[in-house]
Amino acid sequence: MLTAISRYGARVLPITEELVAGCKARGEFIQGPQIAEFEAAFAARHGLAPAHAIAAAYGRIAFYYMLKALDLPAGSEIIFPSLTFWVVPELARVAGLTVVFADVDPKTFNMDPDSVERLITPQTRVIVPTHLYGLPCDMDRLLAIAGRHNLTVIEDCAHALGATYKGKPVGTFGTGALFSFQTLKPLNCYGGGLALVADPVIAANVRRQVEALPWPSEKRVTDRLLMGRLQRIFMKPWVFSISLFPVLWVSALIDANPDVFFWEKIRSLQPLPEQYTERFPNVQAVIGLEALKHLDEWTSRAQANAAHVNQTLAGIPGIQLPLAPADRTHVYYQYCVIGPEGPKRDELVVRCVRRGIDIETLHVDVPPDMELFGTVTAEADGARRAAQAMQIPVHSGLRRDQIDRVARVVRSVLEDA
């Protein structure tokens, strides 16, 4: 039988169950000293003192508290890329800001500085460079624009922990940055996020807001860990082949979107869902502390897998491989190629899926095209083109023989296109 390779690859510590049991035994499942240790380790990795890292229930809510701490006048505008995860701009709206979307460069999938500059008005206060799929944005240009117009920069690093721009880690360029610790993100704590805030006054404000929140219940955290464990089991190649893969296979044929099983329902986030406004529990910090020790090794493996796919796919006419400019490192949270668009692209995806390689098409969203956002000021042509990418699995969990199979199948499908 065909063993299918999943698009998803959670980074899992073999000792997860022991870490959880240890927390329970010490009575430190929800509250405990490792939250501060984790924050300190995360800050230190970025050359900052412990007070600058504040762990929260989600990356998105860490972002929301940073916006609240900025205390901007009503009607302030905030510029996002038009290719991003919809919850981030939605939370800016909940924080009372007007969202504007700048185009992305389909070569890098990142915010186009020229588009940002065109959309600046006297009300613009914040820009959110989002290091999409693990490649840092053109920070020199974005920081120069922010400097000229006196804008606050908040980096969305949800995909890019470990990536650097001119040797400096992402998350250290602006006033603040958000990171995500969801199951599939670079550092998996089965949920959670963090605000990394350079400005000490803003950092203290974010910490005050977060520390005023209630702790989650034991049940909530236990359920979250169980969900993580189930996702993990489902992503093992052999289980994936006999369970979820047929769902993806069938839906690839009938054009349904099975990701509804994984992603949250698109809806207004006003009022904030209850699980957003709780604290980050100690057990997840314990997992994060241990995972941080493995991060660089995981990153290197994803990079080596991406390099192998780059090599195998080189030279196919009409196919754009992911760009990694020499002044930055790409951590390949996603590996995207752009080739044929529309139904032709979908047909290629189906062919890969039938041969056991699970290809994702759009991992994030084009918010200006979503009903939720109504009519917004936006430039999005590049984002729409970037949304035609095929996302090839290169995650750190794929062994050499597996990545080789991925690369060869994709090559033969693209060559026949």
Ligand SMILES: *Cc1c(COP(=O)(O)O)cnc(C)c1O
């Ligand atoms: C996952 C993600 C986030 C937010 O992370 P959460 O921890 O789920 O809130 C933010 N931005 C992007 C681009 C993401 O993919």
